[in-house]
Amino acid sequence: MHGTPVPASPVRMQASQAVERAREVLDRVAPERVEKTLWGSPAGKKRLAKRLAAMLLPHRTYVEPFCGSAAVLFAKERSRVEVINDADVELAQAYRLVKRMTADGIRRLKRMRWEGDRAAYKRLLDSKPTGDVEKLHRFLYVTHFSYGKMRGRSFSPSGQGVISRAVERLEKHAPRLKHVRVYHGDYLRVVRKYDGANTAFFLDPPYPGYDVAVGESKFDEERFFEVLKSIKGKFLLTYGARGKLPGLLKGTSFHVKRIKTPRTIRSMRGVSGPKTLTQLIVTNYAPLKKQLGALEDAGWGVDDWDGILEPETFSKHIPLIKGVDPEDERYVLGVVLEPEVVDAQGDIYSVEEIRQAAHRFMEEFGGLGLMHRLQVNGQVRILESYLAPVDLEVGGIVARRGTWLLAVRILSDELWARVKDGSLSGFSVGGSARRVPEDAANDDAPTPEQEVA
Numbered sequence: 001m002h003g004t005p006v007p008a009s010p011v012r013m014q015a016s017q018a019v020e021r022a023r024e025v026l027d028r029v030a031p032e033r034v035e036k037t038l039w040g041s042p043a044g045k046k047r048l049a050k051r052l053a054a055m056l057l058p059h060r061t062y063v064e065p066f067c068g069s070a071a072v073l074f075a076k077e078r079s080r081v082e083v084i085n086d087a088d089v090e091l092a093q094a095y096r097l098v099k100r101m102t103a104d105g106i107r108r109l110k111r112m113r114w115e116g117d118r119a120a121y122k123r124l125l126d127s128k129p130t131g132d133v134e135k136l137h138r139f140l141y142v143t144h145f146s147y148g149k150m151r152g153r154s155f156s157p158s159g160q161g162v163i164s165r166a167v168e169r170l171e172k173h174a175p176r177l178k179h180v181r182v183y184h185g186d187y188l189r190v191v192r193k194y195d196g197a198n199t200a201f202f203l204d205p206p207y208p209g210y211d212v213a214v215g216e217s218k219f220d221e222e223r224f225f226e227v228l229k230s231i232k233g234k235f236l237l238t239y240g241a242r243g244k245l246p247g248l249l250k251g252t253s254f255h256v257k258r259i260k261t262p263r264t265i266r267s268m269r270g271v272s273g274p275k276t277l278t279q280l281i282v283t284n285y286a287p288l289k290k291q292l293g294a295l296e297d298a299g300w301g302v303d304d305w306d307g308i309l310e311p312e313t314f315s316k317h318i319p320l321i322k323g324v325d326p327e328d329e330r331y332v333l334g335v336v337l338e339p340e341v342v343d344a345q346g347d348i349y350s351v352e353e354i355r356q357a358a359h360r361f362m363e364e365f366g367g368l369g370l371m372h373r374l375q376v377n378g379q380v381r382i383l384e385s386y387l388a389p390v391d392l393e394v395g396g397i398v399a400r401r402g403t404w405l406l407a408v409r410i411l412s413d414e415l416w417a418r419v420k421d422g423s424l425s426g427f428s429v430g431g432s433a434r435r436v437p438e439d440a441a442n443d444d445a446p447t448p449e450q451e452v453a
Contacts, residue, residue, distance in 0.1 A: 037173045038098060039140065039166070040149040041069035045204060045238065047261065048295075049075035052202065055283070055291045057234045059200035065187035070095075072202045074176055079200075085183040085190045090139065090151070092184030097136040098174050099182065105133045109167045112137050116145045116159035125153070140166040191227060199233030207240030221245040228254070228284075237282040246280060257281045259295055259302050330410045331383065332419065333395060339402040351402035355387055358404045380415065383407045 036046065045052060046069065053076035056062075060080045064073055067084035068091070086092050101109075113120060125142055129135045139151075144164045147154035183190050191201070206219045221244040228235065229252075239245060241258070249256055260278050281287075281295075281302075295302045336358070339351045349357075362385055384407035388399045399405060410416045 037074040039143045046071040051294045055236055055287050056200045060198040061194050063194045063201050065190050066205045082180045083190055083194055089184050092182055094139045095182045097132050099177050108133045114164040116162040118155045121145050121155040195232050201235040203235055203237040208243035234285050239280045241278045255283045257302055333407045336404040336406050354404050381409045383409055
């Protein structure tokens with residue numbers, strides 16, 4: 001039946017407007033669905049990707065020198081030239097395998113095993129496939145089911161029996177890589193090769209001080225800072241609030257904002273630490289207010305950076321002492337902290353500070369982690385934690401009064417094998433602190449030692 005359209009009544013119009021307002025509110029407060037692309041990364045930007053992509057200025061050439069999972073690339077519109085690079089050779093090889101994967105190859109991948117299984121994981125991890133399909137299967141499986149997406153020896157316990165949808169994601173997202181140029185190696189090569197007035201860079205290098213095992217301990221911040229100052233194009237940088245670079249950024253003409261995002265790695269079993277990660281967003285251009293507002297609407301608390309750095313992390317490695325108890329082969333002992341001894345980082349701990357740290361460890365934690373991450377409480381038992389009451393000799397070493405010693409029994413055959421072959425060689429105590437120059441300290445200001453977490 002046809003006729004003249006009837007205008008909506010005022011009441012109906014008001015109801016429609018109310019629905020739209022309700023949708024806008026829900027869009028702001030409802031959890032945003034985050035879609036995985038090809039694979040995850042231990043320090044990936046999938047939760048921020050859409051908003052970061054929206055902050056990029058118009059460009060002809062796009063470059064990600066530290067691509068990882070390339071979340072921002074997948075979130076942005078295509079440009080004439082697109083480049084990704086990573087220092088991880090295996091990761092770059094995987095992108096190249098995806099680019100040349102055929103329909104037949106995808107069909108073969110679908111017939112392979114995608115259910116999480118610890119034994120299958122270890123077999124694949126130790127395998128050396130030669131075919132493209134087999135290489136990609138190994139990479140995708142190990143990445144998906146490894147602890148923290150780190151492709152290490154540890155299988156993620158939550159993956160047992162889970163079916164990976166890696167091939168589905170591959171089918172959906174692989175076409176996006178068709179014309180993307182893939183490199184591996186030093187980031188400076190692609191920066192210099194593609195830098196220009198019409199180039200946009202997204203830079204997400206390792207964050208020193210966060211211990212995520214993506215190369216942060218070897219990252220040269222002074223060198224990177226000099227590269228930032230030399231870039232002719234426009235860059236968008238995400239970085240942590242620790243390390244040397246934030247201090248170098250102070251006083252420059254760069255625009256620096258601070259955000260706090262959920263720390264996804266903390267949700268993994270055995271990971272402790274803060275629930276949020278403070279990050280800096282740095283540009284060599286002024287971002288639009290609406291772009292920053294989009295980050296604000298996501299609940300990430302955008303504000304001007306006040307120049308205050310987050311506490312630096314530190315760690316100290318202590319060799320294990322074996323054979324102290326001949327009756328118990330798997331009894332191992334280690335000196336955790338020794339008083340009034342200058343360590344490799346130039347720090348000194350007093351007897352009282354060590355006592356507080358030892359007591360706090362037993363009261364608030366009382367467990368052990370593998371490489372500061374995966375708890376191994378079911379595989380290792382703490383037998384003794386004590387402070388030497390006097391100078392004493394243990395296992396051929398002299399421990400002065402106030403030294404903190406820790407003794408454990410290793411129950412896991414796998415961990416004990418790693419202790420015997422030397423791949424696990426000691427305890428490592430970690431924490432965080434802010435350094436305060438001695439001439440700036442006063443009675444009201446906390447010292448670095450008082451701020452150790």
